[in-house]
Amino acid sequence: MTSSDAFISIQSVNKYFGSFQAIDDVSMDIGQGEFFSLLGSSGCGKTTLLRMLAGFESTSTGEIFIDGHPMSDVPPHFRPVNMVFQSYAIFPHLNVRDNIAYGLRKQKLPKSERDAMVDEMLELIALPGYGNRKANELSGGQRQRIALARALILKPKVLLLDEPLGALDKQLREQMQLELRALQRQVGITFVFVTHDQEEALTLSDRIAVMSGGKVLQVDTPAGLYETPTSREVASFIGNMNFFRGTVRRNGASAGAVEAEGLGTIPVPIDQLTKPDGAPVQVALRPEKFSLSGDQPTADLAVEGRLSNTAYLGERSHYYIKVPGKEDPIAVSSTNFDRVSGGSSQDDAPVWLSWSPDSVVILDAD
Amino acid sequence: MAETSLSQSQAQAGQAPERSLRDRIAGKLYRSEALRGYLLMSPTMIILTIGIIIPFFILVMISMWTRDGFGFDTTLTLANYFEAAEKPIYGALMQRSFWISGLATFFTVLLCYPMAYYVAFHVHKNKMMWIILMTLPFWTSYLLRVFAWKVILGFEGVINSGFMSLGWIEAPMEFLLYSQTAVVITLAHAWAAFAILPLYVSLEKIDKSLLEAATDLGDGPVARFFRITLPLSMPGVIAASFLIFIPTTGDYITPALVGGPDAMMIGNLVQLQFGPMNNWPMGGALSIALMLWICAIALVFLFLTRKAQEKLT
Amino acid sequence: MSDMGTYIKRPNRALQFYALIFLIVLYVPVLFIPMFSFNDSIYVRFPLEGFTLQWYVELWAREPVWAALFNSVKVGAVVSIISTGRGGVAARAITRDRVPGRAAIVTFIMMPLVIPGIIFGVALLVLMSQLGVPLSLYTVGLGHLIVCMPFAVATLLPRFEGFDASLEEASADLGENGWWTFWRVTFPVVFPGVVASLLLTFTISFDEFIMAFFLTGTDPTLPMYIWGQLRFPQEFPSVLALSSLILFVSFILVFIAQYIGRMGLDDEKNLA
Numbered sequence: 013m014t015s016s017d018a019f020i021s022i023q024s025v026n027k028y029f030g031s032f033q034a035i036d037d038v039s040m041d042i043g044q045g046e047f048f049s050l051l052g053s054s055g056c057g058k059t060t061l062l063r064m065l066a067g068f069e070s071t072s073t074g075e076i077f078i079d080g081h082p083m084s085d086v087p088p089h090f091r092p093v094n095m096v097f098q099s100y101a102i103f104p105h106l107n108v109r110d111n112i113a114y115g116l117r118k119q120k121l122p123k124s125e126r127d128a129m130v131d132e133m134l135e136l137i138a139l140p141g142y143g144n145r146k147a148n149e150l151s152g153g154q155r156q157r158i159a160l161a162r163a164l165i166l167k168p169k170v171l172l173l174d175e176p177l178g179a180l181d182k183q184l185r186e187q188m189q190l191e192l193r194a195l196q197r198q199v200g201i202t203f204v205f206v207t208h209d210q211e212e213a214l215t216l217s218d219r220i221a222v223m224s225g226g227k228v229l230q231v232d233t234p235a236g237l238y239e240t241p242t243s244r245e246v247a248s249f250i251g252n253m254n255f256f257r258g259t260v261r262r263n264g265a266s267a268g269a270v271e272a273e274g275l276g277t278i279p280v281p282i283d284q285l286t287k288p289d290g291a292p293v294q295v296a297l298r299p300e301k302f303s304l305s306g307d308q309p310t311a312d313l314a315v316e317g318r319l320s321n322t323a324y325l326g327e328r329s330h331y332y333i334k335v336p337g338k339e340d341p342i343a344v345s346s347t348n349f350d351r352v353s354g355g356s357s358q359d360d361a362p363v364w365l366s367w368s369p370d371s372v373v374i375l376d377a378d
Numbered sequence: 379m380a381e382t383s384l385s386q387s388q389a390q391a392g393q394a395p396e397r398s399l400r401d402r403i404a405g406k407l408y409r410s411e412a413l414r415g416y417l418l419m420s421p422t423m424i425i426l427t428i429g430i431i432i433p434f435f436i437l438v439m440i441s442m443w444t445r446d447g448f449g450f451d452t453t454l455t456l457a458n459y460f461e462a463a464e465k466p467i468y469g470a471l472m473q474r475s476f477w478i479s480g481l482a483t484f485f486t487v488l489l490c491y492p493m494a495y496y497v498a499f500h501v502h503k504n505k506m507m508w509i510i511l512m513t514l515p516f517w518t519s520y521l522l523r524v525f526a527w528k529v530i531l532g533f534e535g536v537i538n539s540g541f542m543s544l545g546w547i548e549a550p551m552e553f554l555l556y557s558q559t560a561v562v563i564t565l566a567h568a569w570a571a572f573a574i575l576p577l578y579v580s581l582e583k584i585d586k587s588l589l590e591a592a593t594d595l596g597d598g599p600v601a602r603f604f605r606i607t608l609p610l611s612m613p614g615v616i617a618a619s620f621l622i623f624i625p626t627t628g629d630y631i632t633p634a635l636v637g638g639p640d641a642m643m644i645g646n647l648v649q650l651q652f653g654p655m656n657n658w659p660m661g662g663a664l665s666i667a668l669m670l671w672i673c674a675i676a677l678v679f680l681f682l683t684r685k686a687q688e689k690l691t
Numbered sequence: 692m693s694d695m696g697t698y699i700k701r702p703n704r705a706l707q708f709y710a711l712i713f714l715i716v717l718y719v720p721v722l723f724i725p726m727f728s729f730n731d732s733i734y735v736r737f738p739l740e741g742f743t744l745q746w747y748v749e750l751w752a753r754e755p756v757w758a759a760l761f762n763s764v765k766v767g768a769v770v771s772i773i774s775t776g777r778g779g780v781a782a783r784a785i786t787r788d789r790v791p792g793r794a795a796i797v798t799f800i801m802m803p804l805v806i807p808g809i810i811f812g813v814a815l816l817v818l819m820s821q822l823g824v825p826l827s828l829y830t831v832g833l834g835h836l837i838v839c840m841p842f843a844v845a846t847l848l849p850r851f852e853g854f855d856a857s858l859e860e861a862s863a864d865l866g867e868n869g870w871w872t873f874w875r876v877t878f879p880v881v882f883p884g885v886v887a888s889l890l891l892t893f894t895i896s897f898d899e900f901i902m903a904f905f906l907t908g909t910d911p912t913l914p915m916y917i918w919g920q921l922r923f924p925q926e927f928p929s930v931l932a933l934s935s936l937i938l939f940v941s942f943i944l945v946f947i948a949q950y951i952g953r954m955g956l957d958d959e960k961n962l963a
Contacts (some may be wrong), residue, residue, distance in 0.1 A: 068860055088863040101861035105879045114875075115865030159861075166865065419784060419796060422777045422840075426799045429837040433814035440817050489713070496710040500703060510949040515717055517891065517948075518941040519898035521914050522934045525921070526720045529727065529735050529931075536723055539736030570717060620805060628807025631900065635921075645809050652813055652905065662817065665810045672807075 018077075019044035019202055020065065020170060025074030027060055027226075034060045036226040038074075042204065042219075044169075047196050049205045049213040051249075052223035058206045059098075061223070062172050065204060066095045079169055094163035095172040098179075100155045102147045108134075109143035111158055115166045133161040136195070153184050160195075170202045177212065189215055210250050214238070222246050238298075244375050247296050254342050256295040257377070260287050270295055270374065274338030275315055284374040292377035299345035301371035304331065305364050314366040317342070333363055441662035450659065458663035468647070468664065472671060475643040478558055479626040482565035483619050486573050489566070490618070494577035495607075498584075509578065516571035521631060527564040528635045531555040556638025564632050569625075573618040580614025581607070609687070616683055624672055644668055724938060728931035735927055746932035756933065759916035763897050766828055766912060770835040771893035775885060778843025778892075779851075783877075785844075786851040801841045811837055812905035819906070826908035834902030839892040846891055846952055850884035887952025894944045898937070913937065 018041030027035035035057050042048045050058035063069045064076060067088035076083045078092060094115075103111050112130050121129075134140050137157040142150075147158060156176055163171055173192075177185045193216050196203050207213050213220050214234040221231045222245075230237060230246045241247035244255065258272035268285040271277045272295040280295075287293055308314060317335035332341035344365065416423075442454045462468040497508045515523065530536040531554040538550035554560060584607060592602045626632075630645030637643070644664060651661030731741035750756055781800055784793050803811060812834060819830050858880065862872040878885070900914040907915050917933060920926045 066860075066864060068863075087868070088860070089866045089868050093864075095861070095864045097857040097861055099855055099857050101855060101857040103858060103861075103876060114862070115867075117871075117875075118866050162861075162865065418780055419793075422781055422800070423796065425773075425777065425836060425840075426796065428818075429815065429833055430799055430802060430811070433811070433818040436818045436821055437810075437814040440821075492706060492709050493713045496703075496706045500706060506950075506953050510946060510953075511714060512717075514942060514945055514949070515721060517894055517898075517945040518721075518938055519900065519914060519934075521898070521900040521917065522724065522938060523721055525917075525930075525934065526724050529723055530720055532735070535736065539738070543738045567717070567720060624805050625807050628809040630809060645807070648809055648813060649904075652816065658817065661813060665813055669806065669810060 018042060019046075019079060020204070021077040022061070022065075023075045023077070025061075025064065025076065026072045027057075027064065027069065028072045034226050035064070035072075038223075038226070038228050040221055040228060040231055042202060044202055045200050046218045047193070047203045047205065047216055049207060049217040049220045050223060051207060051210060051213040051220050053208055053249075055225075056223040057226040058208075058223050059174055062095075062174055062204060062206050065170070066093055066172050067091050092168055093170040093172055094166055094168040095174065096156070096159045096163055096176045098174045098176065100152075100159040100176075102155045102158055104148045106147060107143070108139070108145050108147050108150070108158055111147045112161045112165055114162060129165055133165050136164070137161045152179050153188065156180070156188070164199065164201075168201065170204060173203060173205045175206055175208070177207075178209075185212075192216065214250070222249060224249075240373060241296070241375070244294060244296070244378060247373070247375060252299050252343055252345070254297045254299060255375075256297070256338065258293050258295045260285065260289050260291045260293055263287070263289055274317075274335040274342070278313060278372065279369045280372050280374060281370060284372065286374075287376075294375040294377055296373040296375055297367060297371060299330065299343040301367050302342070302344040302346070303366045304333075304344055304346050305366070306362075308364050309366045311366045313369065314364050316362060316364050319361045319363050331363075333365060335365070437662050438666055440659055441666050443659045445657045445659055458660050459667065461660070462663055462667055468644075468667075471642065471644045471647055472668070474558075474641075475627050475645070475668075476671070476675065478561055478565070478641065478643060479623050479629075481562045482569070482626055483623040485562065486566045486570050486622050487577070487615060487618050490570050490574045490577055491615070494574050494581055494614075498578055498581035512574050512578075513571045516569075520568060523568050524564055524632050524635050527560070527567065528555070531560050531563075531636060555636060556640065558637070558641045560636040560638075561632050561641045561643075564636050565622075565626050565629065568632070569622045573622050576614045576617035576621060577611065578614075580611045580617070584610045612683070612687065616680070619679070620676065624676070627672060628668060721938065724931050725935040728928065728935045730928070733925055733928050735931070746928045747936075750929055750932055750936075753929075755911075755916060756913075759911050759913045762828055762910050763913040766832045766835060767893040767896040770832055770839055770896040771889045774836055774839040774843040774892045775847075775888040778840050778888060779847050779881065779885065781840070781844050782847040782851045785848065786854070787856060797844075800844055803838050804841050808838065808901035809905075812902045815902070816905045826906055828908070828910050828912075830906040830908065831903050831912060832896075834906045835896040835899055838899060838902060839895050842895060843888045843892050846888040846948075847881065847884045850881040854880055883951050883954050887948040890944045890948035891952070894941050894948070898941055 020042040022038060022040050022042075025035055025038050026033065038057075038061060050061060052058045060069060064071055065078075065083075067083065067086060067090075071084065083091060103114065106114070109127075109130050112133055113126050116126050116129070130143065131140075134142060137160060139154060139157060142154075147155065150158070159176070177188050177192075180188060189212060192203075205213075205216060214237075217234055219231060219233050220237055222229045222237065224245055230242050232240075237246060237250050241250065241253075247253045247255075256272040256275055258270045260268070261271045261277055262269040263282075263285050266282060268280045268282050269277050270280050270285075270293060275295070278295070303309070308316070315335050317333040319331060320334045320341050321332035323330040323332075328345055328347050331344045331346065333344055334341045342365065439454075440450070441458055442456060443450045443452050444455060444457055445451070493512065497505065497512065501508050528535070532538070535555065537554060538547075541547045542550065588606055588610075589602055592606050597605065627643075628645045628648075629643065630649045633641050633643045633646050648661050648664050648668075651657045651664065726739075727735045728746055729742050729744070730739050731743040731745070732739075778800075781797065785797055815830065815834055815837075816826075819826060824830065854877075858876050859872050862876045863869075867875060898914060899912075900918065903912050903915050904918070911919065913933075917930055920930050
C-alpha cells in the first residue's frame with residue numbers, strides 16, 4: 013500500500029516527553045476498512061501512538077494524515093476518529109442512553125431521531141432495553157459495549173481501541189474478540205486496535221504492527237509475522253521460536269546452506285539468504301515445524317537427540333530435545349507422538365527430529 | 379465524528395473543513411499544553427501575585443525604612459532589625475511567643491493523638507461522622523472560641539462562679555485568667571480540631587497488616603505501638619506540630635482576650651506598631667523577623683526529627 | 692479492613708472513654724456561649740438567673756448588627772465563589788496538567804496554612820496603603836480570598852483525584868470542546884466538592900477576624916463588630932447572643948459542607 017492511497021498515514025513521527033523518546037521515527041500506512049493492530053509489551057509506545065491518532069498527544073516531529081488531511085493542528089474534538097478507552101470512561105452521572113447519545117448533541121437532531129439511533133445501537137451491542145439504567149451499575153463487559161456504541165453511533169471513519177478487552181476474564185474476552193471482529197466486518201470502519209496479547213492480535217487483525225521501545229519492528233499480516241518474522245524480537249514475541257546460531261556456508265545462485273549449531277549444515281531457501289558466505293546469521297524454526305520419531309526417519313534432514321523434558325497439554329505436548337552442539341534444548345510441539353510413531357516418551361530417550369527446509373527462517377545475528 | 383454538513387461536503391470535495399478563527403486559535407492552544415495550563419491559571423496567578431508575592435516584597439521593603447513623623451524615610455536601612463535585636467523587650471517577647479506556642483503545640487498533639495488513634499483504629503461505622511464532629515469546631519469563628527474561654531476562665535467566669543456556687547472554693551481563683559496558662563489552654567483547645575486531621579490521616583494510612591505481622595512475630599500491644607504505629611505516624615505528628623506551632627506564634631487575639639500583660643506575645647506588639655504606635659517599619663521588621671525565626675526553628679525541628687528517625691531505623 | 696485479626700480490633704474501653712471526654716471537652720466550652728445568652732443577667736457567671744430571650748430580641752433592633760451582617764454576607768458570598776472557582780482550577784492542575792512551575796503555584800496557594808495570619812494581614816495593609824487604596828470591604832475580601840483558597844483546594848482535591856482523566860478525553864473525543872466538556876462532564880462529577888467548598892469558604896470568610904482586623908475600612912464585618920463590642924462589659928450578653936447565632940449558623944453550614952464534601956468518596960480519600 014502506498015502512502016497516497018492509505019487511509020491513515022503516519023509519516024516519520026517522533027514523540028518526546030521531556031528528554032524521554034516515546035516514539036522513534038515511526039511510519040506506517042493503514043488502509044480503509046482494515047482491522048489493524050498495534051502489538052507490543054508495555055512501554056513500547058503503542059498507546060502513545062494511538063493517542064496521537066486520537067489527538068490527545070501532539071507529534072514532536074512528523075505528520076499524521078487521516079483521509080488525506082493533516083492532523084497536526086486538529087484537536088481531538090474535530091477529528092474524524094473515535095476512541096474506546098481502556099477504562100471505558102463511561103460517564104458516571106449519565107444513564108446508558110445519555111452516554112451513548114453524548115456525541116450527538118452537536119448534530120442537533122430531533123429527539124425522536126436521536127432515540128431511534130440509540131435504540132439501534134442498543135440492538136447492535138445486544139443490550140436492548142438497557143437505556144434507562146445507570147451506566148455505573150453495569151458489569152465490565154456491558155460498559156465496554158456501551159463505550160463501543162457511544163463511539164460507533166457517530167459513524168467515525170476510524171475507531172481506536174486502547175486494550176479494550178484487558179480487564180475482562182478469559183471467556184468473556186474470547187467472546188468479545190469474536191464479536192468485535194464481526195462488528196468490524198459489519199460496519200466496515202477502520203479499526204486501530206492496541207494490545208499486548210499476541211494471540212488476540214493474531215486472531216483479530218488484518219495486519220499487525222509490532223512495536224518495541226518506540227520503534228516499529230515489523231508490519232505484516234498475522235501469517236506473515238508468524239511465518240516470516242524479520243527480526244529475533246518479532247520472532248520470539250509472536251508464538252514460540254527456536255533459534256540456532258549459524259554461519260552462511262554457501263550462497264550460490266540456486267541454493268544456499270547454513271551451518272547451524274546442533275543441526276549441521278542445512279539447506280536454506282535462497283530467498284532467505286541476504287548475507288554473503290561466512291557471515292553470521294540466526295536460524296529460526298517454529299516448534300511445530302519439527303517432526304519427531306523414535307527411529308531414524310527416511311528424510312535427509314534429521315538430527316538425533318535426547319528427550320530432556322516434556323510438558324503435557326492435552327491435545328499436544330511440548331517436547332524439549334537436547335542435541336549435541338547446542339546448549340539449550342530444542343522446543344518441539346507435536347501431537348502426542350508415542351501414539352503416532354511408536355517412540356518412547358520417557359526422559360532421556362533417543363529421538364529423531366526432522367523438518368523441511370522451507371520452514372526455516374534466516375534472521376540477522378544478534 | 380460529527381461535522382457540520384457544510385464541512386462534510388467540503389471534506390468530500392477534498393479540502394480540509396473551514397474552521398473559524400476561534401477554532402484555529404483553539405487548535406494552536408491545543409498543541410501547547412503548557413500554554414493552556416497557564417491561561418487557565420492566570421487569574422489565580424494574578425490573585426497570588428497581588429495577594430502574596432507583592433505584599434511580601436513591600437513588607438520587606440518597608441521594614442527597611444524608618445518612621446519619619448507621619449511619613450516614612452525611605453532610605454534603606456537595617457536599623458529596625460538592629461533595634462529589634464538589641465532592645466531586650468523584642469527578644470523577650472519573641473522567646474515568650476515561641477515558648478507559649480511550643481507548649482500549646484506539645485499539649486495539643488499529645489492530647490489529640492489518642493483521639494486520632496481511636497477513630498483510625500477503633501471506629502468502624504460512621505467514620506465520616508466522627509471525622510466531621512472532630513473537626514467541626516475549627517471551621518467556626520476563632521474569635522468566638524477564644525471568647526468562650528474568656529468567659530470560662532474569668533474572675534466571675536464559669537469555672538469560678540460554678541465552683542463557688544457548688545461550694546468547692548471560697549474565693550475566685552485569680553490565676554485562671556490573664557496568664558500564660560490561660561493562653562496555652564485556649565490555644566490548645568482552639569487548635570485541637572485542626573491538629574487532629576494530619577494525625578488521623580497518617581494513622582489511617584498505616585497498613586494494618588504490618589501490625590498483624592508484628593503480632594505474629596511476637597510483639598505485644600505496647601511494643602507494637604512504639605515500634606510500628608508511632609514511627610509510621612511520625613509524618614502526621616510533624617505535620618500537626620507545624621500546623622499548630624506556626625500560626626500560633628503570631629496569634630494576637632488569644633493573648634489580647636485571655637492573656638493579659640504577662641502573656642503578651644509578639645503578635646500583639648506587631649499589632650501595636652501598626653496601630654497606636656504607628657511605627658509601620660518596625661512592625662514590618664518584627665513580622666519578617668518572626669518569619670525568619672519560624673523558618674529557622676522549623677528547619678532545626680526537621681533536622682532533629684530526621685536524625686532521630688535515622689537513629690531508630 | 693473488616694476481616695482483621697480480632698486481637699487488634701478489641702474495643703479498648705479506656706480509649707473509648709478518652710474519645711468521649713475529648714469530644715465533650717472540645718464542644719462544651721463553646722456551648723457555654725449559647726447557655727449564657729439565654730441567661731437573665733448581664734453577668735456571665737453561675738448561678739443562672741433565669742431564662743430570657745431579651746438579648747436576642749434586642750439584637751433584632753440594632754441597626755449596626757444588620758449592617759455588619761450584611762457586609763459579612765456580601766464578602767463571604769463573593770469570596771466563596773471566587774476561591775472555589777480558582778481552587779477548582781488549581782486542584783485540577785495539581786492532579787492533571789503538566790504545567791511547568793505548577794508546584795510553585797500550589798506552594799504559594801497553600802502558604803496561608805503555614806504562615807501566621809497576622810503577617811499576611813500586615814503585608815496586605817502595607818501594600819494597600821502604598822498603593823493608596825483605601826481600606827474597605829474589598830481589601831477585606833482580598834485578604835479572605837488568600838485565606839480561603841487553600842481550603843477550597845483541599846476540599847476539591849479529593850474529587851479531582853478520584854476523577855478518571857479519560858472521562859474528559861472521552862468527551863473531547865466525542866466532539867466537545869473544552870467549554871462543553873467542562874459543563875457536561877467535569878462539573879457534574881465534581882459538583883459535591885464544589886458545593887462543599889462554597890459552604891466551607893463562605894463560613895471561613897464569614898467568621899474570619901485576623902485579616903479583617905487589619906484590612907477593614909469604615910464598614911465592619913460581623914466579627915469586627917463583635918470585637919468592638921467586647922470593650923463594653925454591659926454588652927456581653929448581646930455579644931453572647933450574636934455569637935450564639937453565628938456559631939449555630941456556622942456549625943450547620945460546615946456540617947452540610949463536610950457531609951456533602953465526603954459523599955461518594957472512599958474513606959481513604961477523606962482528607963480534610
